[in-house]
Amino acid sequence: MVSATREFQRARQGVGPHQHEEGGLTKAIEYYTSQVPSGTYLSLAVGSMGLSLALRLTGQKQAANFVGQWVPTILILGLYNKIVKVEGSE
Numbered sequence: 001m002v003s004a005t006r007e008f009q010r011a012r013q014g015v016g017p018h019q020h021e022e023g024g025l026t027k028a029i030e031y032y033t034s035q036v037p038s039g040t041y042l043s044l045a046v047g048s049m050g051l052s053l054a055l056r057l058t059g060q061k062q063a064a065n066f067v068g069q070w071v072p073t074i075l076i077l078g079l080y081n082k083i084v085k086v087e088g089s090e
Helices: 002-013 024-033 038-057 061-068 070-087
Strands: none
Touching: 024 070, 038 061, 038 070, 061 070
């Protein structure tokens, strides 16, 4: 019981800077994706919205919904890319 309490207290303290390092795969992905211009992600998101609208107008509701769900994922990837560019990585 005492060890569980200690673990809980450690978890509440959070992770300090440089306490854990990124893996090699993560570093490689961040290196290559940081070379992609930020506008690319925004363009892909807007393009997905347009494609979703076009599919909807042609009566392909399920395909339109599927493509429309790409938008937030693409924007989140763009945001992550931007953060890595501005803040860097470990």
